[in-house]
Amino acid sequence: DIVMTQSPDSLAVSLGERATISCKSSQTVLYSSNNKNYLAWYQQKPGQPPKLLIYWASTRGSGVPDRFSGSGSGTDFTLTISSLQAEDVAVYYCQQYYSVPNTFGQGTKLEI
Amino acid sequence: EVQLVESGGGLVQPGGSLRLSCAASGYTFSSYGINWVRQAPGKGLEWVSGVSGSGDITYYADSVKGRFTISRDNSKNTLYLQMNGLRAEDTATYYCARSISVTKPYYCDCWGQGTLVTVSS
Numbered sequence: 001d002i003v004m005t006q007s008p009d010s011l012a013v014s015l016g017e018r019a020t021i022s023c024k025s026s027q028t029v030l031y032s033s034n035n036k037n038y039l040a041w042y043q044q045k046p047g048q049p050p051k052l053l054i055y056w057a058s059t060r061g062s063g064v065p066d067r068f069s070g071s072g073s074g075t076d077f078t079l080t081i082s083s084l085q086a087e088d089v090a091v092y093y094c095q096q097y098y099s100v101p102n103t104f105g106q107g108t109k110l111e112i
Numbered sequence: 113e114v115q116l117v118e119s120g121g122g123l124v125q126p127g128g129s130l131r132l133s134c135a136a137s138g139y140t141f142s143s144y145g146i147n148w149v150r151q152a153p154g155k156g157l158e159w160v161s162g163v164s165g166s167g168d169i170t171y172y173a174d175s176v177k178g179r180f181t182i183s184r185d186n187s188k189n190t191l192y193l194q195m196n197g198l199r200a201e202d203t204a205t206y207y208c209a210r211s212i213s214v215t216k217p218y219y220c221d222c223w224g225q226g227t228l229v230t231v232s233s
Contacts, residue, residue, distance in 0.1 A: 001174075038218075040219035040220075042157075044157075049207055049209075049223035049224065049225055049226055050149075050157065050207075050209075050220075050223055051223070052219060052220065052221050052222075055212070055219045055221075061221065062221075093156065093157055095157075095159075095219065097216075097217060097218045097219050100162070100171045100216070100217055101159055101171070101172075101173045101174070101217075102147075102159040102162075102217050103159065104156060104157040104158065104159065105156075106156050107156045107157075
């Protein structure tokens with residue numbers, strides 16, 4: 001199974017500042033035949049289901065504000081929130097869908 | 113609007129069985145794979161199982177293989193998870209989540225609100 005490791009486990013950022021979350025996979029999630037990274041990011045607020053933010057490592061989901069961006073390739077990925085808003089307080093998860101079982105990172109709790 | 117609504121959760125004794133359902137609406141159900149993802153209280157997300165759009169290909173996490181069975185009824189737009197031999201470690205909120213791929217578990221673009229399963233004596 002591919003192990004996904006996020007860092008840090010928790011993060012406190014001031015309003016308007018940049019937040020950066022790292023996700024590393026134990027093996028590549030880059031599929032060479034189509035040059036796509038099989039990596040997604042989700043946001044989960046308390047008492048709510050996860051919400052898709054980013055897929056293919058860098059494509060924003062429907063309705064996701066452009067302050068959220070994803071980058072990276074192979075085994076190293078980053079989720080960046082360019083200017084933190086109060087409503088961004090949540091737990092963020094990365095997920096690989098390169099192989100079954102799909103696996104998630106342990107989550108990063110983002111606070112203000 | 114795409115909607116997924118889970119039901120069937122509850123309190124069950126260790127070794128017992130439970131069947132979860134997920135009713136889908138707002139899209140062509142058979143055109144997408146669909147997954148079960150669970151979250152133990154205060155913990156992270158764990159992918160449990162997935163099924164292709166036609167229902168003929170199924171996938172399981174090792175932690176549930178041989179105990180859980182995923183299925184779907186495309187005529188009723190409903191996904192199921194039959195859970196047998198339940199253990200305390202199966203206690204979690206179970207989400208159904210639509211996969212963007214018709215054949216394999218991929219990223220999930222729509223999630224239900226979840227149903228809580230508690231395994232305890």
